Amino acid sequence: MRELSLNVLDIAQNSIAAAATLVTIEIEEAMGMLTIRIGDNGRGMTNEQLEQIRDPFYTTRKTRRVGMGIPLFRMAAEMAGGSLAIESEVGVGTTVTARFGLDHIDRMPLGDMVGTMDTLIRLNPGIDFLYRHTVDERSFELDTRSLREVLDGVPLSEPDIMDWIDANLTEGIQSLGSNA
Ligand SMILES: Nc1ncnc2c1ncn2[C@@H]1O[C@H](COP(=O)(O)OP(=O)(O)OP(=O)(O)O)[C@@H](O)[C@H]1O
Ligand SMILES: [Mg+2]
Numbered sequence: 001m002r003e004l005s006l007n008v009l010d011i012a013q014n015s016i017a018a019a020a021t022l023v024t025i026e027i028e029e030a031m032g033m034l035t036i037r038i039g040d041n042g043r044g045m046t047n048e049q050l051e052q053i054r055d056p057f058y059t060t061r062k063t064r065r066v067g068m069g070i071p072l073f074r075m076a077a078e079m080a081g082g083s084l085a086i087e088s089e090v091g092v093g094t095t096v097t098a099r100f101g102l103d104h105i106d107r108m109p110l111g112d113m114v115g116t117m118d119t120l121i122r123l124n125p126g127i128d129f130l131y132r133h134t135v136d137e138r139s140f141e142l143d144t145r146s147l148r149e150v151l152d153g154v155p156l157s158e159p160d161i162m163d164w165i166d167a168n169l170t171e172g173i174q175s176l177g178s179n180a
Helices: 004-017 047-054 069-079 113-123 144-151 159-174
Strands: 022-030 033-040 083-089 093-101 128-135 138-143
Touching: 004 022, 004 033, 004 069, 004 093, 004 113, 022 113, 047 083, 069 083, 069 093, 113 128, 113 159, 128 144, 128 159, 138 144, 138 159, 144 159
Parallel strands: 022 128
Antiparallel strands: 022 033, 033 093, 083 093, 128 138
């Protein structure tokens, strides 16, 4: 993957697979670090599952496909002078936090977060998404829960609504002066 936004899309798919109803995607650029956090209220993981993710080639079944979403995101972070951490609790949810050196030569660009959010929102009508992007003291937020309230039953996937969401995200992120 050449863009971190594609890793974010991939990690958010795990939240969706875990039956989350709310997925929070936070991007923070501060003090020379880029932090990307994907949090959900899905089914969570047991300690045993968490151990297995730390060792992607561990498997109890020969037929189990080795998942690469988290290992790839971890590799991207470690390559760029950062790290990845996972917190999870069964029945509560999961948070994946990746940190990167903002100016590290091997850090992949954040890329098209508007495209990632557009895809997630459009393809998952039953799930709410909160996008929060912070650069130093400036912050931008888009919350599909508040949009739904205003829209009063009109689906977010309506083309006009999606166009508005894309424009709002584009403008909001631009206004932050992001270096990611
Ligand atoms: N947010 C989450 N909630 C619950 N379980 C999760 C979550 N994220 C990951 N997992 C568990 O960790 C496993 C490994 O995730 P990972 O993204 O690395 O691989 P995968 O999703 O199985 O495969 P791939 O991403 O390559 O399609 C998942 O199969 C799932 O069991
Ligand atoms: Mg995955």
